Amino acid sequence: MLVAPVVLNEDGFPLSTYPMYSRSRGAVVTFVTAQGIDANGETTALTLEVIGDSDDPLIVAGELRDAIRDGRAQQRCDEIAARAADWGRLPPRTAAIEVVTERHDVVAQVEGTPSVLARTVHAACEVQR
Amino acid sequence: MIADVEPTRCVPIIDAVAPPERLAMLRVLTGMFAVVYLLVRLPVFLQLGDRRSGFDGVGIAALLARPVSSTVVDIVIAVTALAGAGFVLGWRFRFSGPMFALGMLALGSYRGSWGQLLHFENLMVLYLLIISLAPAADSWSMDARRRGGRGGRGARDDAGLESPAYGFPIALASLVLVITYVIAGVAKLRYGGPEWVFGDTLRNHVAYAAARLDLLGGSPSPLAGWAVRLDGIWPLVAAGTIVIELAAPIALLGGRLRTTWVLAAWLMHIGVLAFMLIGFPFPLFLVAFAPLYRIERLWLGRPSWAMRSSDQVAERTASATR
Numbered sequence: 001m002l003v004a005p006v007v008l009n010e011d012g013f014p015l016s017t018y019p020m021y022s023r024s025r026g027a028v029v030t031f032v033t034a035q036g037i038d039a040n041g042e043t044t045a046l047t048l049e050v051i052g053d054s055d056d057p058l059i060v061a062g063e064l065r066d067a068i069r070d071g072r073a074q075q076r077c078d079e080i081a082a083r084a085a086d087w088g089r090l091p092p093r094t095a096a097i098e099v100v101t102e103r104h105d106v107v108a109q110v111e112g113t114p115s116v117l118a119r120t121v122h123a124a125c126e127v128q129r
Numbered sequence: 130m131i132a133d134v135e136p137t138r139c140v141p142i143i144d145a146v147a148p149p150e151r152l153a154m155l156r157v158l159t160g161m162f163a164v165v166y167l168l169v170r171l172p173v174f175l176q177l178g179d180r181r182s183g184f185d186g187v188g189i190a191a192l193l194a195r196p197v198s199s200t201v202v203d204i205v206i207a208v209t210a211l212a213g214a215g216f217v218l219g220w221r222f223r224f225s226g227p228m229f230a231l232g233m234l235a236l237g238s239y240r241g242s243w244g245q246l247l248h249f250e251n252l253m254v255l256y257l258l259i260i261s262l263a264p265a266a267d268s269w270s271m272d273a274r275r276r277g278g279r280g281g282r283g284a285r286d287d288a289g290l291e292s293p294a295y296g297f298p299i300a301l302a303s304l305v306l307v308i309t310y311v312i313a314g315v316a317k318l319r320y321g322g323p324e325w326v327f328g329d330t331l332r333n334h335v336a337y338a339a340a341r342l343d344l345l346g347g348s349p350s351p352l353a354g355w356a357v358r359l360d361g362i363w364p365l366v367a368a369g370t371i372v373i374e375l376a377a378p379i380a381l382l383g384g385r386l387r388t389t390w391v392l393a394a395w396l397m398h399i400g401v402l403a404f405m406l407i408g409f410p411f412p413l414f415l416v417a418f419a420p421l422y423r424i425e426r427l428w429l430g431r432p433s434w435a436m437r438s439s440d441q442v443a444e445r446t447a448s449a450t451r
Contacts, residue, residue: 018316024328106337
Protein backbone atom coordinates (compact mmCIF):
# COMPACT_ATOMS: atom_id res chain seq x y z
CA MET A 1 0.00 0.00 0.00
CA LEU A 2 2.88 2.32 0.86
CA VAL A 3 4.34 2.07 -2.63
CA ALA A 4 0.97 2.45 -4.39
CA PRO A 5 1.49 6.21 -4.99
CA VAL A 6 4.85 5.40 -6.58
CA VAL A 7 3.29 2.82 -8.90
CA LEU A 8 0.39 5.13 -9.74
CA ASN A 9 2.70 8.17 -9.85
CA GLU A 10 0.17 10.12 -7.80
CA ASP A 11 1.04 12.08 -4.70
CA GLY A 12 -1.37 12.02 -1.78
CA PHE A 13 -1.71 12.03 1.99
CA PRO A 14 -0.53 10.23 4.04
CA LEU A 15 0.79 8.00 1.25
CA SER A 16 3.11 9.98 -0.96
CA THR A 17 5.63 9.84 -3.77
CA TYR A 18 7.71 12.38 -1.78
CA PRO A 19 8.36 14.51 -4.85
CA MET A 20 9.51 17.60 -2.94
CA TYR A 21 12.75 18.96 -4.38
CA SER A 22 13.15 15.81 -6.48
CA ARG A 23 12.84 17.40 -9.90
CA SER A 24 15.73 18.78 -11.84
CA ARG A 25 15.91 22.54 -11.43
CA GLY A 26 17.71 25.22 -13.38
CA ALA A 27 18.91 28.52 -11.98
CA VAL A 28 16.14 30.55 -13.65
CA VAL A 29 12.83 30.33 -11.77
CA THR A 30 9.51 32.15 -11.95
CA PHE A 31 7.99 33.31 -8.68
CA VAL A 32 4.67 34.84 -7.72
CA THR A 33 4.64 37.45 -5.02
CA ALA A 34 3.15 40.78 -3.99
CA GLN A 35 5.12 43.95 -3.39
CA GLY A 36 4.57 47.47 -2.16
CA ILE A 37 5.16 50.19 -4.74
CA ASP A 38 5.87 53.89 -4.17
CA ALA A 39 5.31 56.82 -6.54
CA ASN A 40 8.77 56.36 -8.06
CA GLY A 41 8.18 52.71 -8.83
CA GLU A 42 10.47 51.53 -6.02
CA THR A 43 9.39 48.20 -4.60
CA THR A 44 9.10 47.17 -0.95
CA ALA A 45 9.03 43.58 0.26
CA LEU A 46 5.98 42.66 2.30
CA THR A 47 5.73 39.74 4.72
CA LEU A 48 4.28 36.26 4.46
CA GLU A 49 1.47 37.27 6.81
CA VAL A 50 0.64 40.40 4.78
CA ILE A 51 0.74 38.56 1.46
CA GLY A 52 -0.95 35.34 2.45
CA ASP A 53 -2.17 35.58 6.05
CA SER A 54 0.02 32.60 6.88
CA ASP A 55 3.59 31.95 8.01
CA ASP A 56 4.02 29.09 5.56
CA PRO A 57 5.73 30.12 2.30
CA LEU A 58 4.40 27.08 0.46
CA ILE A 59 0.83 27.99 1.33
CA VAL A 60 1.31 31.69 0.61
CA ALA A 61 2.91 31.07 -2.79
CA GLY A 62 0.44 28.31 -3.68
CA GLU A 63 -2.62 30.40 -2.92
CA LEU A 64 -1.27 33.42 -4.78
CA ARG A 65 -0.43 31.24 -7.78
CA ASP A 66 -3.95 29.81 -7.73
CA ALA A 67 -5.47 33.30 -7.50
CA ILE A 68 -3.54 34.44 -10.57
CA ARG A 69 -4.43 31.26 -12.48
CA ASP A 70 -8.11 31.54 -11.60
CA GLY A 71 -8.40 35.23 -12.49
CA ARG A 72 -8.70 36.33 -8.84
CA ALA A 73 -5.51 38.38 -8.73
CA GLN A 74 -7.36 41.69 -8.27
CA GLN A 75 -9.43 40.32 -5.41
CA ARG A 76 -6.30 38.94 -3.75
CA CYS A 77 -4.53 42.28 -4.31
CA ASP A 78 -7.31 44.10 -2.45
CA GLU A 79 -7.03 41.64 0.45
CA ILE A 80 -3.27 42.15 0.62
CA ALA A 81 -3.66 45.94 0.47
CA ALA A 82 -6.09 45.81 3.39
CA ARG A 83 -3.62 43.79 5.47
CA ALA A 84 -0.75 46.05 4.37
CA ALA A 85 -2.66 49.14 5.57
CA ASP A 86 -2.76 47.59 9.05
CA TRP A 87 0.89 46.54 8.93
CA GLY A 88 2.90 48.81 11.15
CA ARG A 89 6.14 48.47 9.19
CA LEU A 90 4.78 49.49 5.80
CA PRO A 91 6.94 52.42 4.59
CA PRO A 92 4.91 55.68 4.52
CA ARG A 93 5.77 56.26 0.88
CA THR A 94 4.18 53.00 -0.25
CA ALA A 95 1.12 53.92 -2.27
CA ALA A 96 0.04 50.66 -3.87
CA ILE A 97 0.34 46.89 -3.91
CA GLU A 98 1.19 44.89 -7.00
CA VAL A 99 0.62 41.17 -7.50
CA VAL A 100 3.43 40.10 -9.79
CA THR A 101 5.20 37.24 -11.47
CA GLU A 102 8.97 37.69 -11.52
CA ARG A 103 11.57 35.61 -13.29
CA HIS A 104 14.84 35.42 -11.39
CA ASP A 105 18.27 33.89 -11.60
CA VAL A 106 18.01 32.40 -8.12
CA VAL A 107 21.76 31.99 -7.62
CA ALA A 108 22.29 35.67 -8.43
CA GLN A 109 19.36 36.58 -6.18
CA VAL A 110 20.85 34.73 -3.23
CA GLU A 111 24.28 36.18 -3.91
CA GLY A 112 22.74 39.66 -3.77
CA THR A 113 23.42 40.62 -7.36
CA PRO A 114 20.78 41.83 -9.88
CA SER A 115 18.60 38.84 -10.68
CA VAL A 116 15.27 39.94 -12.19
CA LEU A 117 14.98 38.76 -15.79
CA ALA A 118 11.30 39.55 -16.36
CA ARG A 119 8.38 41.02 -14.41
CA THR A 120 4.63 40.81 -15.08
CA VAL A 121 2.06 42.76 -13.07
CA HIS A 122 -1.21 40.84 -12.69
CA ALA A 123 -3.04 43.31 -10.46
CA ALA A 124 -2.44 46.62 -8.73
CA CYS A 125 -4.42 48.28 -5.99
CA GLU A 126 -4.16 51.32 -3.76
CA VAL A 127 -3.27 51.08 -0.08
CA GLN A 128 -6.02 52.83 1.89
CA ARG A 129 -4.42 54.19 5.05
CA MET B 130 12.08 -2.43 15.13
CA ILE B 131 13.17 -5.50 13.37
CA ALA B 132 16.71 -5.81 14.58
CA ASP B 133 15.92 -5.41 18.26
CA VAL B 134 12.86 -7.58 18.47
CA GLU B 135 13.93 -11.16 18.35
CA PRO B 136 11.85 -13.18 15.94
CA THR B 137 10.83 -16.47 17.46
CA ARG B 138 9.89 -17.98 14.11
CA CYS B 139 11.04 -17.21 10.63
CA VAL B 140 8.71 -14.54 9.27
CA PRO B 141 10.27 -11.10 9.80
CA ILE B 142 8.00 -8.23 10.78
CA ILE B 143 4.94 -10.43 11.40
CA ASP B 144 6.65 -12.56 14.03
CA ALA B 145 8.76 -9.82 15.54
CA VAL B 146 8.28 -9.75 19.28
CA ALA B 147 8.67 -6.96 21.80
CA PRO B 148 7.63 -6.23 25.39
CA PRO B 149 4.47 -4.15 25.87
CA GLU B 150 6.53 -1.33 27.38
CA ARG B 151 8.30 -0.75 24.06
CA LEU B 152 5.05 -0.25 22.21
CA ALA B 153 3.76 1.87 25.08
CA MET B 154 6.83 4.11 24.86
CA LEU B 155 6.31 4.45 21.10
CA ARG B 156 2.71 5.49 21.84
CA VAL B 157 3.84 8.07 24.38
CA LEU B 158 6.65 9.52 22.21
CA THR B 159 4.65 9.67 18.99
CA GLY B 160 1.52 10.88 20.76
CA MET B 161 3.32 13.60 22.69
CA PHE B 162 5.06 14.78 19.54
CA ALA B 163 1.80 14.88 17.58
CA VAL B 164 -0.09 16.73 20.32
CA VAL B 165 2.66 19.33 20.65
CA TYR B 166 2.80 19.62 16.86
CA LEU B 167 -0.96 20.18 16.73
CA LEU B 168 -0.78 22.85 19.43
CA VAL B 169 2.23 24.63 17.92
CA ARG B 170 0.61 24.66 14.47
CA LEU B 171 -2.81 25.48 15.89
CA PRO B 172 -3.04 28.90 14.14
CA VAL B 173 -2.41 27.23 10.78
CA PHE B 174 -5.05 24.56 11.41
CA LEU B 175 -7.56 27.12 12.71
CA GLN B 176 -7.03 29.27 9.60
CA LEU B 177 -8.18 26.36 7.47
CA GLY B 178 -11.74 27.12 8.54
CA ASP B 179 -11.61 30.55 6.91
CA ARG B 180 -10.68 29.26 3.46
CA ARG B 181 -13.38 29.00 0.89
CA SER B 182 -11.65 28.95 -2.53
CA GLY B 183 -9.04 26.71 -4.11
CA PHE B 184 -10.20 23.50 -2.41
CA ASP B 185 -8.93 20.30 -4.02
CA GLY B 186 -9.39 17.45 -1.56
CA VAL B 187 -6.61 14.94 -0.94
CA GLY B 188 -6.45 11.98 1.41
CA ILE B 189 -9.75 11.48 3.21
CA ALA B 190 -10.63 15.10 2.42
CA ALA B 191 -11.13 13.90 -1.15
CA LEU B 192 -14.50 12.67 0.12
CA LEU B 193 -15.58 16.29 0.50
CA ALA B 194 -17.12 18.12 -2.45
CA ARG B 195 -16.47 21.54 -0.94
CA PRO B 196 -14.75 23.10 2.09
CA VAL B 197 -16.39 22.53 5.45
CA SER B 198 -17.45 25.36 7.75
CA SER B 199 -15.08 26.89 10.26
CA THR B 200 -17.22 25.40 13.04
CA VAL B 201 -16.56 21.89 11.74
CA VAL B 202 -12.83 22.61 11.53
CA ASP B 203 -12.84 23.96 15.10
CA ILE B 204 -14.72 20.92 16.40
CA VAL B 205 -12.38 18.47 14.64
CA ILE B 206 -9.36 20.30 16.08
CA ALA B 207 -10.81 20.30 19.61
CA VAL B 208 -11.85 16.65 19.50
CA THR B 209 -8.49 15.66 18.03
CA ALA B 210 -6.60 17.54 20.74
CA LEU B 211 -8.66 15.89 23.48
CA ALA B 212 -8.24 12.48 21.87
CA GLY B 213 -4.51 13.23 21.69
CA ALA B 214 -4.39 13.59 25.46
CA GLY B 215 -6.14 10.23 25.74
CA PHE B 216 -3.70 8.73 23.24
CA VAL B 217 -0.66 9.83 25.26
CA LEU B 218 -2.11 8.84 28.62
CA GLY B 219 -3.55 5.61 27.29
CA TRP B 220 -7.01 6.57 28.51
CA ARG B 221 -9.86 4.66 26.84
CA PHE B 222 -7.31 3.91 24.17
CA ARG B 223 -9.60 1.74 22.08
CA PHE B 224 -11.51 4.92 21.31
CA SER B 225 -9.05 7.75 21.92
CA GLY B 226 -6.31 6.04 19.87
CA PRO B 227 -8.19 5.67 16.58
CA MET B 228 -9.96 8.99 17.15
CA PHE B 229 -6.68 10.86 17.50
CA ALA B 230 -5.11 9.10 14.51
CA LEU B 231 -8.17 9.75 12.34
CA GLY B 232 -8.34 13.35 13.55
CA MET B 233 -4.72 13.98 12.57
CA LEU B 234 -5.33 12.19 9.27
CA ALA B 235 -8.34 14.43 8.65
CA LEU B 236 -6.51 17.64 9.59
CA GLY B 237 -3.44 16.70 7.55
CA SER B 238 -5.60 15.80 4.58
CA TYR B 239 -7.60 19.01 4.83
CA ARG B 240 -4.47 21.09 5.20
CA GLY B 241 -3.04 19.58 2.03
CA SER B 242 -6.25 20.17 0.08
CA TRP B 243 -5.50 23.66 -1.15
CA GLY B 244 -3.27 22.98 -4.12
CA GLN B 245 -0.06 22.54 -2.14
CA LEU B 246 0.71 19.14 -0.68
CA LEU B 247 3.07 19.37 2.25
CA HIS B 248 4.99 16.32 3.44
CA PHE B 249 5.83 17.15 7.04
CA GLU B 250 3.04 15.09 8.58
CA ASN B 251 2.89 11.92 6.46
CA LEU B 252 5.15 9.70 8.53
CA MET B 253 3.75 10.95 11.82
CA VAL B 254 0.18 10.16 10.76
CA LEU B 255 1.19 6.71 9.50
CA TYR B 256 2.78 5.96 12.88
CA LEU B 257 -0.36 7.17 14.68
CA LEU B 258 -2.56 4.95 12.54
CA ILE B 259 -0.38 1.90 13.24
CA ILE B 260 -0.17 2.55 16.97
CA SER B 261 -3.86 3.35 17.30
CA LEU B 262 -4.80 -0.10 16.00
CA ALA B 263 -2.29 -1.89 18.24
CA PRO B 264 -2.52 -2.86 21.94
CA ALA B 265 -0.34 0.13 22.76
CA ALA B 266 -2.05 0.89 26.06
CA ASP B 267 -1.48 -2.51 27.65
CA SER B 268 1.29 -0.97 29.72
CA TRP B 269 2.19 2.45 31.05
CA SER B 270 -1.32 3.77 30.59
CA MET B 271 -4.40 4.78 32.52
CA ASP B 272 -6.22 1.83 30.98
CA ALA B 273 -3.62 -0.56 32.41
CA ARG B 274 -3.75 1.15 35.79
CA ARG B 275 -7.53 0.87 35.84
CA ARG B 276 -7.43 -2.81 34.94
CA GLY B 277 -4.89 -3.55 37.63
CA GLY B 278 -2.35 -6.28 37.16
CA ARG B 279 1.07 -7.62 37.71
CA GLY B 280 3.55 -5.75 39.87
CA GLY B 281 1.11 -3.03 40.70
CA ARG B 282 1.72 -1.44 37.37
CA GLY B 283 -1.78 -2.06 36.26
CA ALA B 284 -0.75 -4.01 33.26
CA ARG B 285 -2.54 -7.00 31.88
CA ASP B 286 -1.54 -10.39 33.17
CA ASP B 287 0.61 -10.97 30.14
CA ALA B 288 2.32 -7.59 30.41
CA GLY B 289 6.07 -7.78 30.39
CA LEU B 290 6.05 -10.83 28.14
CA GLU B 291 7.39 -10.31 24.67
CA SER B 292 4.79 -10.92 22.05
CA PRO B 293 4.21 -10.37 18.33
CA ALA B 294 1.16 -8.36 19.37
CA TYR B 295 3.59 -5.69 20.57
CA GLY B 296 6.44 -6.39 18.19
CA PHE B 297 4.52 -6.40 14.94
CA PRO B 298 3.29 -2.78 15.12
CA ILE B 299 6.80 -1.61 15.99
CA ALA B 300 8.33 -3.60 13.17
CA LEU B 301 5.67 -2.29 10.81
CA ALA B 302 6.47 1.29 11.80
CA SER B 303 10.16 0.55 11.17
CA LEU B 304 9.29 -0.80 7.75
CA VAL B 305 7.16 2.25 6.95
CA LEU B 306 10.07 4.47 8.00
CA VAL B 307 12.62 2.87 5.71
CA ILE B 308 10.23 2.55 2.77
CA THR B 309 9.42 6.24 3.09
CA TYR B 310 13.08 7.17 2.76
CA VAL B 311 13.59 4.76 -0.13
CA ILE B 312 10.60 6.30 -1.95
CA ALA B 313 12.10 9.76 -1.46
CA GLY B 314 15.38 8.54 -2.94
CA VAL B 315 13.66 6.84 -5.85
CA ALA B 316 11.70 10.05 -6.54
CA LYS B 317 14.92 11.99 -7.03
CA LEU B 318 16.17 9.47 -9.56
CA ARG B 319 12.76 9.13 -11.18
CA TYR B 320 11.86 12.81 -11.52
CA GLY B 321 15.29 14.42 -11.47
CA GLY B 322 17.36 11.77 -13.22
CA PRO B 323 21.15 11.91 -13.41
CA GLU B 324 20.97 15.71 -13.52
CA TRP B 325 19.84 15.66 -9.87
CA VAL B 326 23.17 14.11 -8.90
CA PHE B 327 25.64 15.35 -11.45
CA GLY B 328 24.28 18.81 -12.23
CA ASP B 329 23.61 21.93 -10.21
CA THR B 330 20.10 20.88 -9.22
CA LEU B 331 20.72 20.67 -5.48
CA ARG B 332 22.53 24.02 -5.42
CA ASN B 333 19.67 25.54 -7.39
CA HIS B 334 17.14 24.05 -4.96
CA VAL B 335 18.99 25.69 -2.07
CA ALA B 336 19.07 29.01 -3.94
CA TYR B 337 15.42 28.62 -4.93
CA ALA B 338 14.29 28.01 -1.33
CA ALA B 339 16.17 31.11 -0.17
CA ALA B 340 15.00 33.30 -3.06
CA ARG B 341 11.38 32.25 -2.61
CA LEU B 342 11.44 33.15 1.08
CA ASP B 343 13.16 36.45 0.36
CA LEU B 344 10.69 37.45 -2.36
CA LEU B 345 7.73 36.54 -0.14
CA GLY B 346 9.06 38.66 2.69
CA GLY B 347 10.31 35.79 4.83
CA SER B 348 13.78 35.32 6.27
CA PRO B 349 15.94 32.99 4.17
CA SER B 350 18.74 30.94 5.66
CA PRO B 351 21.79 33.11 6.37
CA LEU B 352 23.90 30.16 5.19
CA ALA B 353 22.30 29.94 1.74
CA GLY B 354 24.34 32.75 0.19
CA TRP B 355 27.58 31.18 1.39
CA ALA B 356 26.51 27.69 0.40
CA VAL B 357 25.59 28.44 -3.22
CA ARG B 358 29.07 29.86 -3.78
CA LEU B 359 30.67 26.52 -2.97
CA ASP B 360 31.66 24.99 -6.27
CA GLY B 361 32.23 21.31 -6.74
CA ILE B 362 30.60 20.00 -3.56
CA TRP B 363 27.00 19.82 -4.75
CA PRO B 364 27.23 16.61 -6.79
CA LEU B 365 28.83 14.97 -3.75
CA VAL B 366 26.13 16.25 -1.43
CA ALA B 367 23.43 15.19 -3.89
CA ALA B 368 24.89 11.71 -4.27
CA GLY B 369 25.21 11.44 -0.49
CA THR B 370 21.57 12.41 -0.05
CA ILE B 371 20.36 9.72 -2.44
CA VAL B 372 22.67 7.08 -0.93
CA ILE B 373 21.32 7.85 2.55
CA GLU B 374 17.73 7.59 1.39
CA LEU B 375 18.16 4.43 -0.66
CA ALA B 376 20.27 2.81 2.07
CA ALA B 377 17.50 3.18 4.66
CA PRO B 378 16.81 -0.60 4.80
CA ILE B 379 20.18 -1.17 6.46
CA ALA B 380 18.64 0.39 9.56
CA LEU B 381 16.62 -2.79 9.92
CA LEU B 382 19.83 -4.75 10.47
CA GLY B 383 20.28 -3.10 13.83
CA GLY B 384 23.47 -2.37 15.72
CA ARG B 385 26.02 0.10 14.42
CA LEU B 386 24.69 0.01 10.87
CA ARG B 387 21.31 1.18 12.13
CA THR B 388 22.77 3.93 14.27
CA THR B 389 25.12 5.05 11.50
CA TRP B 390 22.18 5.36 9.12
CA VAL B 391 20.05 7.19 11.70
CA LEU B 392 22.88 9.65 12.31
CA ALA B 393 23.36 10.17 8.57
CA ALA B 394 19.63 10.69 7.98
CA TRP B 395 19.39 13.08 10.92
CA LEU B 396 22.38 15.09 9.68
CA MET B 397 20.76 15.22 6.25
CA HIS B 398 17.67 16.79 7.82
CA ILE B 399 19.87 19.18 9.80
CA GLY B 400 21.50 20.23 6.51
CA VAL B 401 18.14 20.79 4.85
CA LEU B 402 17.08 22.90 7.82
CA ALA B 403 20.33 24.88 7.92
CA PHE B 404 20.55 25.67 4.22
CA MET B 405 16.91 25.74 3.15
CA LEU B 406 15.07 26.49 6.40
CA ILE B 407 12.84 23.51 5.71
CA GLY B 408 12.38 21.48 8.85
CA PHE B 409 10.92 18.00 9.05
CA PRO B 410 10.28 17.98 12.79
CA PHE B 411 9.36 14.29 13.13
CA PRO B 412 12.85 13.03 12.19
CA LEU B 413 14.61 16.15 13.48
CA PHE B 414 13.33 15.40 16.99
CA LEU B 415 14.31 11.75 16.41
CA VAL B 416 10.80 10.44 17.07
CA ALA B 417 10.67 9.00 13.54
CA PHE B 418 13.60 6.74 14.40
CA ALA B 419 12.17 5.53 17.72
CA PRO B 420 10.82 2.19 16.38
CA LEU B 421 14.38 1.17 15.56
CA TYR B 422 15.46 1.14 19.20
CA ARG B 423 14.63 -0.43 22.56
CA ILE B 424 12.99 2.79 23.58
CA GLU B 425 11.42 1.40 26.76
CA ARG B 426 14.89 1.84 28.26
CA LEU B 427 14.38 5.59 28.16
CA TRP B 428 12.10 5.06 31.16
CA LEU B 429 13.26 1.78 32.60
CA GLY B 430 16.86 2.89 32.46
CA ARG B 431 16.34 6.20 34.18
CA PRO B 432 18.63 7.00 37.13
CA SER B 433 17.72 5.44 40.46
CA TRP B 434 17.06 8.86 42.00
CA ALA B 435 14.23 9.26 39.52
CA MET B 436 12.60 6.04 40.71
CA ARG B 437 9.62 6.63 42.94
CA SER B 438 9.32 3.25 44.60
CA SER B 439 10.98 -0.06 45.07
CA ASP B 440 8.44 -1.51 42.66
CA GLN B 441 9.93 0.53 39.87
CA VAL B 442 13.44 -0.56 40.74
CA ALA B 443 12.14 -4.10 40.55
CA GLU B 444 10.50 -3.27 37.26
CA ARG B 445 13.82 -2.23 35.80
CA THR B 446 15.57 -5.27 37.18
CA ALA B 447 12.90 -7.55 35.77
CA SER B 448 13.13 -5.90 32.38
CA ALA B 449 16.92 -6.19 32.32
CA THR B 450 16.66 -9.91 32.75
CA ARG B 451 14.27 -10.29 29.83
